[in-house]
Every structure is written in C-alpha cells, then in structure tokens.
Amino acid sequence: MNITAAELARQTEVSRYTIYNILSGRSDMVRTETLNKLNEWLYQRV
Template sequence: MVETTKELTHAIGRKRGELNITVLELSRQTGVSRWTLDKILSGERTSVRVGTIAKLNDWLYKQV
C-alpha cells in the first residue's frame, strides 16, 4: 500500500474538472473503481495499492 498525497488528489480533481467528467467516467478511463475514486477525492482514503497509483498517474500524464 502507498499513501496518496494532497498534490495527487488535487491534480486528479483539477484534470477531472478541466475535462468536465464524472467520477463514473473517470473510473471508466482509469480502471479504478468509482468507490475508490470517491474515497481518494474526498480524502477519506489515503492508502491505496501501487497499481491504483500507477493507473491514476497514467491517466494524469496521458496526452489529451
């Protein structure tokens, strides 16, 4: 398990806002469950699997 950072959470929320997509659509694009995303974005969950971080990082750095 790896700790998420406020910076990562903020970056995910920011890009999600820029793309104007729902958590459900973010889940489809990343392969991370919407429940996990909800908890990460709300700050309720800070410890996640390495694979989850990798999927989110891939999505963040993917060219739009």
C-alpha cells in the same frame, strides 16, 4: 479538466468507490497499482 468520477473510473479501470474515497480524503492508503493507473491517465492528458 472537467470529468465525473464515474467517467474517470471507467477510463482508468479503477472502481468508482475508490475514486470517490480518494477525492473525499477518506482513503489514506492507496495501492501503488491504483496510483499508477491514475498517474498514467493524467500523464496522457498533459
């Protein structure tokens, strides 16, 4: 899967800042709503 963080943010309606923090490991607490959005996006592509 080849997608930029900006495109992922657009498609999931999660802020680009949040995506970058998750990917870089700077975010140790992620809201359940955010995880659900990312999980749903990933599930649709499998």
